Amino acid sequence: MKKEEQGRSLFGISLSDRPRWQQFLICSSGFFFGYLVNGICEEYVYNRLHFSYGWYFTFIQGFVYLFLIYLQGFTSKQMVNPWKTYVKLSAVLMGSHGLTKGSLAFLNYPAQIMFKSTKVLPVMIMGAFIPGLRRKYPIHEYLSAVLLVVGLILFTLADAHTSPNFSVVGVVMITGALVMDSFLGNLQEAIFTMNPDTTQMEMLFCSTVVGLPFLIPPMLFTGELFKAWTSCSQHPYVYGVLVFEAMATFIGQVSVLSLIALFGAATTAMMLPENKPINKRALNSSPRINNAKSTTADEELGELQDSVGEDDERRPLV
Secondary structure, three states, X not given: OOHHHOOOXXXXXXXXXXXXXXXXXXXXXXXHHHHHHHHHXXXXXXXXXXXXOHHHXXXXXHHHHHHHHHHOOXXXXXXXXXXXXXHHHHHHHHHHXXXXXXXXXXXXXXHHHHHHOOOHHHHHHHHOOOOOOOOOOXXXXXXXXXXXXXXXXXXXXXXXXXXXXXXXXXXXXXXXXXXXXXXXXXXXHHHHHHOOOOOHHHHHXXXXXXXXXXXXXXHHHHOHHHHHXXXXXXXXXXXXXXXXXXXXXXXXXXXXHHHHHHHOXXXXXXXXXXXXXXXXXXXXXXXXXXXXXXXXXXXXXXXXXXXXXXXXXXXXXX
């Protein structure tokens, strides 16, 4: 099996032997389910219970992730990349999660979602500079991303006057999360591209293990560690909500990693599957070609392999 044909699965559901639209539908369904539950839990914890401890909650979430990964049967012996591969990825991952969760103490949830939905533009820009990717996108895709950002600005100006929970601090935090997201998706795609044997579980396991220590300095610097520990000890039911949220987010995270491995970071940020007519013809035609014994069939196979090879050079697939 070639590296480009490395098998992919999502919670026991095989993806590699399915059409592209089915791969996208399965992964995006897991993403929407996980982050829908995550959003409901975050809104409840931050706005109803008034527990605004983003770094601490991300820290707890990391341990829930490790437990769930252990239940999936993954161990460090199954790693195909060295630990150092995940240092940069882990730093931006934890930073993005911590800033995103913490921003809810200063922004309402709709405003946060609007900000996060514009990450496609920084992801596209950063993808042009990440080694191993060097992505180039058509001008109309950049134009679409810019129009999305303009819509965000208009929404933000209106929300700043009408929302009781909107501040500059929240905007700065969510902007920082967007900057880190621009690195995050592209770094994940680069790892999948350079080593297609990398699994989603390895990516999440290693980035979590390496990333957890990065959360300790901001928790100590802001005093959040002791405040959150004291507050949650007085209201232990909050941990139940956090664990439930982390379980749902785990499904969303693994689904996102599957999307990135199969479609790339920018496509995942837009949540629009790319049409691959050449690969589709290859998938549908290969059984007939393999069974054919005529010279004409051999020539068609050669032409098809050349066209697929050219497509792979333009954009490596996992």
